[in-house]
Amino acid sequence: xxxxxxxxALAAVLVLFAISVMVFLIFFATPGADPAARIAGRNASQETxxxxxxxFGFDKPMYMQYGLMMRHLFIxxxxxxxxxxxxxxxxxxxxxxxxxxxxxxxxxxxxMVLGIIMGVAAxxxxxxxxDPIIMxxxxxxxxxxxxxxxxxxxxxxxxxxxxxxxxxVPPLGYAPLxxxxxxxxxxxxxxxxxxxVLYAGIYARVLRSEMVGAMNEDYVRMAxxxxxxxxxxxxxxxxxxxxxxxxxxxxxxxxxxIGGAALLTEVVFGLQGVGKLTYDSLQNFDLPVILGCVLYxxxxxxxxxxxxxxxxxxxxxxxxxx
Amino acid sequence: MTASSPAEPxxxxxxxxRDVVKHFPIRTAQGRQQVRAVDGVSLKVRTGETLGLVGESxxxxxxxxxxxxxxIDPTSGSVLFDGEDITHMSRRxxxxxxxxxxMIFQDPYASLNPRRRAAATVEEPMRTHGMGTDQxxxxxxxxxLQTVGFDESYANRYPHEFSGGQxxxxxxxxxxxxxxxxLIADEPVSALDVSIQAQxxxxxADLQEEQKLTYVFIAHDLAVVHHIADRIGVMYxxxxxxLGGSTEVYNNPRHPYTEALLSAIPVIDTDTEVRERIVLTxxxxxxxxxxxxxxxxxxxxxxxxxxxxxxxxxxxxxDGREVACHFPVAxxxx
Amino acid sequence: xxxxxxxxxxxxxxxxxxxxxxxxxxxxxxxVDPGEVVGLVGESxxxxxxxMLTVLRLIDNPNCVIEGEVLxxxxxxxxxxxxxxxxxxxxxxxMIFQDPMTALTPxxxxxWHISEQIRAHEKVSKKAANDRAIQLLTSVGIPNAESRVNSYPHEFSGGMxxxxxxxxxxxxxxxxLIADEPTTALDVTIQAQILELLRDLQSEFGASIVLxxxxxxxxxxxxxxxxxxxxxRLVEAGSRLxxxxxxxxxxxxxxxxxIPPTDGTRAVRLAAIPGAPISPSDSDRDRCLxxxxxxxxxxxxxxxxxxxxxxxxxxxACIIPxxxxxxxxxxALAPMRART
Numbered sequence: 002x003x004x005x006x007x008x009x010a011l012a013a014v015l016v017l018f019a020i021s022v023m024v025f026l027i028f029f030a031t032p033g034a035d036p037a038a039r040i041a042g043r044n045a046s047q048e049t050x051x052x053x054x055x056x057f058g059f060d061k062p063m064y065m066q067y068g069l070m071m072r073h074l075f076i077x078x079x080x081x082x083x084x085x086x087x088x089x090x091x092x093x094x095x096x097x098x099x100x101x102x103x104x105x106x107x108x109x110x111x112x113m114v115l116g117i118i119m120g121v122a123a124x125x126x127x128x129x130x131x132d133p134i135i136m137x138x139x140x141x142x143x144x145x146x147x148x149x150x151x152x153x154x155x156x157x158x159x160x161x162x163x164x165x166x167x168x169x170v171p172p173l174g175y176a177p178l179x180x181x182x183x184x185x186x187x188x189x190x191x192x193x194x195x196x197x198v199l200y201a202g203i204y205a206r207v208l209r210s211e212m213v214g215a216m217n218e219d220y221v222r223m224a225x226x227x228x229x230x231x232x233x234x235x236x237x238x239x240x241x242x243x244x245x246x247x248x249x250x251x252x253x254x255x256x257x258x259i260g261g262a263a264l265l266t267e268v269v270f271g272l273q274g275v276g277k278l279t280y281d282s283l284q285n286f287d288l289p290v291i292l293g294c295v296l297y298x299x300x301x302x303x304x305x306x307x308x309x310x311x312x313x314x315x316x317x318x319x320x321x322x323x
Numbered sequence: 324m325t326a327s328s329p330a331e332p333x334x335x336x337x338x339x340x341r342d343v344v345k346h347f348p349i350r351t352a353q354g355r356q357q358v359r360a361v362d363g364v365s366l367k368v369r370t371g372e373t374l375g376l377v378g379e380s381x382x383x384x385x386x387x388x389x390x391x392x393x394x395i396d397p398t399s400g401s402v403l404f405d406g407e408d409i410t411h412m413s414r415r416x417x418x419x420x421x422x423x424x425x426m427i428f429q430d431p432y433a434s435l436n437p438r439r440r441a442a443a444t445v446e447e448p449m450r451t452h453g454m455g456t457d458q459x460x461x462x463x464x465x466x467x468l469q470t471v472g473f474d475e476s477y478a479n480r481y482p483h484e485f486s487g488g489q490x491x492x493x494x495x496x497x498x499x500x501x502x503x504x505x506l507i508a509d510e511p512v513s514a515l516d517v518s519i520q521a522q523x524x525x526x527x528a529d530l531q532e533e534q535k536l537t538y539v540f541i542a543h544d545l546a547v548v549h550h551i552a553d554r555i556g557v558m559y560x561x562x563x564x565x566l567g568g569s570t571e572v573y574n575n576p577r578h579p580y581t582e583a584l585l586s587a588i589p590v591i592d593t594d595t596e597v598r599e600r601i602v603l604t605x606x607x608x609x610x611x612x613x614x615x616x617x618x619x620x621x622x623x624x625x626x627x628x629x630x631x632x633x634x635x636x637x638x639x640x641x642d643g644r645e646v647a648c649h650f651p652v653a654x655x656x657x
Numbered sequence: 658x659x660x661x662x663x664x665x666x667x668x669x670x671x672x673x674x675x676x677x678x679x680x681x682x683x684x685x686x687x688x689v690d691p692g693e694v695v696g697l698v699g700e701s702x703x704x705x706x707x708x709m710l711t712v713l714r715l716i717d718n719p720n721c722v723i724e725g726e727v728l729x730x731x732x733x734x735x736x737x738x739x740x741x742x743x744x745x746x747x748x749x750x751x752m753i754f755q756d757p758m759t760a761l762t763p764x765x766x767x768x769w770h771i772s773e774q775i776r777a778h779e780k781v782s783k784k785a786a787n788d789r790a791i792q793l794l795t796s797v798g799i800p801n802a803e804s805r806v807n808s809y810p811h812e813f814s815g816g817m818x819x820x821x822x823x824x825x826x827x828x829x830x831x832x833x834l835i836a837d838e839p840t841t842a843l844d845v846t847i848q849a850q851i852l853e854l855l856r857d858l859q860s861e862f863g864a865s866i867v868l869x870x871x872x873x874x875x876x877x878x879x880x881x882x883x884x885x886x887x888x889x890r891l892v893e894a895g896s897r898l899x900x901x902x903x904x905x906x907x908x909x910x911x912x913x914x915x916i917p918p919t920d921g922t923r924a925v926r927l928a929a930i931p932g933a934p935i936s937p938s939d940s941d942r943d944r945c946l947x948x949x950x951x952x953x954x955x956x957x958x959x960x961x962x963x964x965x966x967x968x969x970x971x972x973x974a975c976i977i978p979x980x981x982x983x984x985x986x987x988x989a990l991a992p993m994r995a996r997t
Contacts, residue, residue, distance in 0.1 A: 128719050219759035222715055227774040227825070228747030231739075237773075238762050245764075317764055318809040379844040486933050516700040517871055521915035521929030528926055543845065550917030550924060574921045587849035589874030590919040591901055602853050603846045606814045 005314050005321050013307040020299040025067050028292055029057070040288045041083045049083055074296065080289045082282075090293045093278060098297065100175045101274035104196065104266065105258045107189055112197035113251070116204025117240070123205065124212040125235055135205065142202030151195045151269030158191060173271035192270040196263060200254060204247060211243035218242075245317045252309030259305060260298035336406075337505055337537050338368040338391065338424075343400035345386050349611070356611050360386040362561035363400070365637075370504070373531065373538040375552025375569065377545050377584070381607055383561035388509045388541045392426050393417060404505070422452060422501040429510035431494035435482040441468060441493055442478035448500045467496040471526060488519030492526060499530070507539045512547065524551055546588050549573040557581045560610055560618040563637055567644035577644050577651040579623045617649070625650050660731070661688035662833055662865050663712070668725035670704070670711050670889075672718060679938045681707040683889035684725070689833065694859060694866045696880030696897070698873060698912070700934050704889035705869050709835050711735075713746055729833070748778040751826035755838035757818035761810040767794065767821045768806035774828050793824040798854060816847035823854065827862060834859075837869045852878060873912055874919070877901050885909050888935040888946035891964055895971030905973040905982050908947045910989040928990050945974065953977055953985055 029036045037053040038045065045053075054060065058069045073080045080090040123135040158167040169187070176188040215221060216239050224234045264276030275294060282290035314320045345361040361383040368374045376384045390397045393409055401410040409420055428434045435444060445464040454460060465475060471492040482490055491511060498506055508527070512520040528551065530536060542548050548555055548569075555572040557565040557580065565578035576582040586601040603622050608614055614621050620630040630649055637647040642654055670682035682704040689695050699705040710716050712727050712734060727734045729750065734742060754760045761770055771790035775781060781789075787806065794802035797820040810818055819839060826834060836855070840848035856879065859866055868879050876883055876897070883900040885893040885908065893906040904910055914928025932950040945951070948958040957976045966972040967979040977985055 216717075219754055219756060220762040223752070223754060223760045223822075224762070224773075225715055226713055226746055226752040228743045228745070228777050229773065230743060230777075241764055242762060319763060319811050379846060488933065516934065517873075517915045518700060518911055518930040519933070521927040522931070524917075525926045525929055545845070546917045546919050550927070570921070570923060583846060587845045588919060589848070589852070589872060589878050591874050591913070591916070592877040592897075600849060600853075602849050604850075606816055606847070607844070 002314065002321055006311055009307055009310045013303050016303050017300060020303075021071065021296060022067070024292065024295055024299075025070055028288065029059075029066055029070070030063065039286075042286060042288070045083065053083065070292075074293065080293060082287050082289050090289045093290065094275070094293050094297050097273055097275045097278045098301075099177065100272050101259060101261075101263060101267070101276065102301075103175070103178075103185065103189055104192055104272060104274060105255065105263055107186075107193040108196035108200070108258075108263075108266075109251070109255055111193050112200035112204060113247075115197060115201035116208060116247075119201065119205035120208025120212060120243075121235060121240055123209045124216065124239065125231075127213065127216075132209075136209065139202040139205040142198040143206075145198060147195060147199060147265045148269055150198065151192075151266060154191050154195055155269065175272050175274075192266055192272065195269075196258075196266045204250070207250060208240075208243055208247055211246050212239045215239040215242050241316075245313065248309060248312050248316060252306050252313075255309070256302035256305040259301040261294070334369040334371055336367045337370045337404070338539070339403040340364055340366050340387075340391060341401045341403070343387060343390050343402065344398045345383070345390055345395065346398045351611070359561050359610050359613060361390060361397070362613075364558070364561075364563050365400075366556055366563065366566060368505070368537060368539060370537055371531075371535055372554065373540055373552045375548035375555045376539065376541045376558060377543065377548045377555060378558035379543055379584075379607060381560070381610055382558040383610070384541045384543075384558050385509050387558070388426070388507050388539065391539060392424050392507055394426065423503055424505040424507065425498035425501065425503040427491075427494050427498050427506060427508040427511045429514055431490040432482060432487075434494060435490060435497075437482050440479050440481055441473070441485070444482070444493060445496045445500050448497060452501060454501070464496075464500070467499055468493075470499070470530070471496045486519075488515050488522060491515060491519075491523050495523075495526065495530070499534070502534075503536070505537045505539070507541070509541045510543065511540075513542060513544065520547075527551065544588075545573070545584055557584065560608060560613055562618060562647065563645075564619065564647045565645065566637070567646075571642070571644065575654060577640065577646045577654070578619075578648050579625050579650075579652060580619045582652055583622075617647075625652075661728075662691045662693075662730065663689040663867075664726075664728040665708070665712070666726040666728070668708060668711060668727065669723070670707055670716070671722050673720040673722065674938070677938065677940065680889055680942065681937050682711065683942065685886070685889075685891050687884060687891065687894065689865050689867060691832065692863050692865055693882060694868060694880045696876035696883045697867060697869045697886060698871065698876050698883060699886035700871055700912075702888075702934055702937055703886040704937070705886045706837050708886075709752075709837060709867060709869055712835065713750060713752060714742060715752075744778065747774050747831070748829040749831055750833045750835065751829070751831040753819075753822055753826050753834065753836040753839045756842045757815055757822050758810075758842070760822050761818065763810055766807050766809055767813070767824075770821070771806075771825045771828050774825055778829050789828065790824070793828055794821065797821075797824040797827075797858070798850075799824070815843055816850060819843060819847075819851055820854065823851075823858070827858060827864075830862060831864055834864050834866045835869070836866060838871070839868070840875060841870070841872070848875075855879065873901075873916060885912070888939075889937065890946065890974065892947065892975070893973040894964070895973075899968075899971040903983070904986065905967065905971065905979070906947075906975050907951045907953055907977070907985070907989060909973075910986055911950070914990050945976070952989065 037050050037057070037059055040057065041049045041053045058066050078091040082088045082090050119135050119139060123132045126132045126135070155173070158170040159173065163170065170191065171188050174188065176184045178185045221234060221238055224238045261276040261279045263274060264280055267274040267277045275298060279291065279294040282294065343361055343364050346357040346359050349356055349358055364387055366374070376387065378384045386395065389395045391402055393402065397410060401408050403409070404420060404424060407420070409417060412420070439447070442461065442464045445467050446460050449455070449460045449463065465478060468478060473492070482493070485493060512523050515523060524547065527538070531538060540548060540551050552569045554567065555569050556563050557572070557578060559580050565572060565576065565581045572581060573585065576585050583601045583603045587603070601624070605622050608618065608621065616631040616633055617623070617626070617635050620626040623630065627650065633649070635647045635649045637645050639645050640651060666686050667684050668682055668686070669684050672679045672681060685708060697705045697709070707716070711723055714734065723735060725735070729745065734745065768787050768790040771793060772783065772786035775786045775789055791802045791806050794806055799805050799817060799820055813821060839855070840851050843851060852875065855866070868876065870876055880897050883895060883897055884891055885900070885906065887908050893900060893904065893909050900909065904913055911928065911930035915930060917927065918924055930950050935946045935949070943961050944959040945954070945962050948954040962974045962976050964972050964974045
C-alpha cells in the first residue's frame with residue numbers, strides 16, 4: 002500500500018511538471034506572437050513591454066524563461082497583472098481557492114451522501130414503487146440547470162420569502178471560516194444544495210445500476226447462502242464493490258469542479274472563486290492571472306486524483322499491486 | 324461405420340513444428356518479464372492422422388495451436404505446412420496457403436458474426452477466396468450445412484437461433500468451406516453438454532473418414548483426446564513432455580505428469596471400492612517463473628536431485644515413445 | 658431407517674415469462690439421509706441447479722413460482738420466516754458454487770469471508786473467528802494459513818479459491834452441504850485434489866452432500882446414491898453401483914454412451930444421444946420428455962410415465978418393461994464397440 006502511494010505521488014509530481022511545461026510552452030513559446038505583448042495586455046506602453054521582457058527574461062534561452070516563470074509563480078510569488086495595473090496575481094488566487102474549495106467540498110459531501118442513500122434505497126426497493134420514484138427524482142435533479150435552479154433559489158430565499166421562511170438566509174457572497182463555522186456554513190448551504198442536486202442525481206443512478214448488477218453476482222448469492230441478512234448483503238457486499246466505480250467517477254467530477262467547473266454556481270451565488278476569477282481574467286485577457294489559475298487548477302486536479310487513487314486502492318485490493 | 328484408420332506410419336508429413344517458441348512480454352511489479360507460453364515444441368503430423376494435444380490451462384496448447392496456423396507469430400522456430408515454411412511467409416503468400424488449414428474454436432459463438440445468416444457464414448470464406456460463381460458457392464454452402472447435419476431450413480437462421488452444439492457444427496461447416504486438408508480444433512467440445520459433445524466428436528470422426536482430413540485436436544480432457552486421436556502429445560508449462568500412440572500413452576503413460584493426469588480423470592467407477600489415485604499436490608507453476616530443471620519436478624513424486632537441476636530433453640525411448648523425463652515410468656507399470 | 662435430513666416433496670419451479678410459463682423443475686421428490694452423498698446428474702437446463710437453489714430459497718426472481726414442500730429436519734423451508742431461514746442458511750445447510758472466481762467478494766480477505774459466516778451464526782469475538790478461519794484453512798489444505806488468511810481472493814489460484822469457499826461452507830459444521838458443480842471450472846488435476854478433499858472432509862465431518870454435476874465420472878467417485886434429471890424431472894434414481902452398472906433409463910444410457918470409454922479401449926463412434934435437450938419452455942409436458950430423442954420411444958411414452966421402483970432402491974421413469982432393459986441397453990450402447 003505504501004509503495005503504491007509512493008509511486009502514485011511520484012507520478013502526480015511528474016504530471017504537474019509536465020503540465021507546467023505545457024502551459025509554459027503554450028503561453029510563452031507559441032510561434033508568431035510576442036509573449037511580452039500578450040502579457041502586458043492590450044494597448045500597453047513601450048515601458049511596460051520593456052518591463053515585462055526584463056522580468057520574464059525573454060532575451061534569455063527557453064529553460065531560463067521557464068525557470069523565471071516558475072520563480073515568479075512559486076518562489077517570489079510576485080507575478081503582476083499588467084491589465085489591472087500592478088495588482089498581484091497570487092493573492093487573488095489564494096483568496097479564491099478557499100471559496101471554491103468550500104463550495105465544492107461541501108457540495109461533494111452532500112451529493113455523495115445523498116447519492117449513496119438514494120442508490121442504496123432504490124436497489125433495496127427493486128420491484129416496488131420506491132425504486133422508480135427515487136430514480137425519477139434523480140432524473141429531475143440531473144435535468145435542472147444550475148443557473149436556473151440557483152436563480153430560483155435566490156428568488157425565493159432572497160426576495161419572495163425572505164421576510165418569512167427564509168429570514169435566516171444571509172445575503173449572497175462568501176464568509177470565510179475565520180468568521181466562525183456557523184456563518185461560513187450558513188452562507189454556503191444553499192450553493193451546496195444547488196450544486197449537489199445535479200451530482201446526487203447522477204451518482205444515485207450510476208450507483209443503482211452498479212448495485213443491481215452486483216446483486217446478481219455469485220458472491221451476493223454466496224453471501225445469502227451463508228445466512229447473512231439482506232441489509233448486510235446490500236451494504237457490505239453489493240455497495241462495497243459498487244463504490245469502486247463511484248469513486249473513479251468522483252475523482253473526475255471533483256477535480257473538474259475545483260479546477261473552475263463550478264463557475265455557474267459561483268456566479269449565481271456571488272462567490273469569488275477560482276471559476277469566477279478565471280472567467281474574469283479571460284474577459285480582460287489578463288494573461289498572468291490565466292496562467293496562475295491554470296496552474297493552480299492543475300495542481301488541485303492532480304491532488305484530487307492522487308487522493309482518489311489512494312481511495313481506489315483502499316477500496317479495491319486488486320489495484321494495489323499494479 | 325468402420326474405424327477411421329490411423330494414418331499410415333509412412334504417410335507424408337503434412338505439418339511440422341520445429342522448436343516453436345512463443346514468449347509474451349508482460350509488465351509486473353518486478354519489471355518486464357516473459358510469459359513462456361510455448362517453450363520449444365517440435366512435432367510432426369502425418370497426412371490423415373489425428374494428433375491430440377492435451378494439457379491443463381496455461382500449458383500453452385492453445386497458443387501453440389495458434390502458432391501452427393500463424394494466427395500468432397511464434398517468437399522463434401518455424402512451422403512447415405506441406406514442406407513449406409509458413410512462419411516467414413508474407414501475408415499474400417500465406418493467403419493462398421490458408422485454404423489448406425483451418426481452425427475451429429472453443430466458443431463458436433464468439434467466432435461467428437451475429438448478423439450473418441448460417442449460409443452466408445459458410446459462404447464467406449469461399450467468397451473471399453473467389454471460389455466460383457454465386458450459385459456454385461451457395462450450392463456448396465447448402466451441401467456443407469447438410470454435411471454437418473442441417474437441412475435447408477437452417478440456411479437463413481442467425482447464430483443466436485442455434486444452440487451451442489449447433490453453433491459448433493456451423494463453425495465446422497465454415498472451416499470446411501475451403502476444403503482444407505488440416506483442421507486445428509482448439510477445445511471444440513469443452514463448452515458443450517455431454518450428449519452434444521458426443522455428437523460433435525462423432526461428426527468430426529465421420530468427416531475425417533469421408534474427406535481424409537488431418538486433425539490437430541487440442542483439449543484438456545485426456546479421455547476425449549484418447550478417443551479421437553491416433554497419437555497424443557502431452558504438454559506441461561509450454562513443453563511437450565510425452566508423445567506417442569494414443570492407446571499406448573493412455574494405457575501406459577511413461578511421463579509422471581501423464582500418469583497423474585490420467586489418474587485424475589474421474590473414471591466411471593463400478594467397483595465397490597473407490598480406487599486409489601495419484602493426486603498431484605500443489606498448483607501449476609507460473610509460466611513466468613518456471614521451476615529450474617524439469618518444470619514438473621516440484622509436483623513429481625519420482626523427482627530426484629538431478630530433476631531439479633538438469634532439464635530432461637524429449638527423447639525416443641526403446642518402445643518408440645518420446646518422453647522428456649530422467650526417470651520415465653517403466654513400461655507396463657500401470 | 659432414520660428420518661431423512663432433507664425431504665423434497667413434489668417440488669415444482671416455474672418462471673412466468675412474456676412468452677408463457679417456463680418449467681424449470683417439474684415435480685421432483687427425493688430424500689437425503691444423514692451422512693449420505695447424493696449425486697444429482699444432468700445436462701444444462703435439466704433443472705438440477707435450480708432445484709437445489711430453491712431448497713435455500715436463493716432464487717430472487719419475482720416471476721418465479723415455487724410449489725411443493727422442502728422439509729429439512731421436518732420443517733418446511735419454503736414457508737419458513739426469513740429470519741428462521743437465515744439461521745439455517747450457512748449453519749445447517751451450506752452451499753458451494755461452480756465458479757470459485759466469482760463466489761468471493763473481491764474486496765475482502767479469505768479470513769474476512771470465513772469470519773463473516775461464523776459471526777453471522779455464533780456470538781464469538783473477531784479474534785476467535787479469525788483463529789477458527791486459520792484452522793479451517795489449514796484443514797482444507799491451504800499452506801501457510803496464518804498468512805493466507807489475510808490474502809484477497811485474486812491472490813489465490815482457482816483451486817485454492819475453491820478450498821477457501823469449502824472452508825467457509827464448513828465453518829459452522831453444517832449437516833448438509835450442497836455443492837453445485839464444485840470442480841467444473843477447475844483443471845483435471847486440481848479437480849482430483851478438490852474431490853479428494855471433499856471425500857476426506859465428508860468422512861471427517863459426516864455432513865450429507867448433494868453433489869450437482871454433469872459429469873458421470875465425478876458422481877461415480879463421490880456419491881452413495883445417484884439421481885439423474887432430464888427436463889426438470891427425475892428419470893432415474895438408485896445406488897451408485899446400480900446406476901453405474903445397470904443404468905435403467907434410456908437417457909442414462911445415452912449419457913454413459915456419450916462419454917468416451919475410460920477403460921483403455923478406443924470406441925469407433927460414441928453412442929451419442931441425437932437431437933438437442935428439451936427446452937424448459939416446451940409446453941407439451943404430459944409425456945416422457947426424453948421420448949423425442951429416444952430410439953425406443955413408442956406411443957405409450959404418453960402420458961408421462963411415473964418414477965417406479967423396479968427393485969429396492971432403484972427406480973426409473975420409463976415404460977420399457979424392466980425385464981427387457983438389459984437387452985435394450987446393449988442395443989443402445991452398441992455403436993460404442995471398440996476399435997479393432
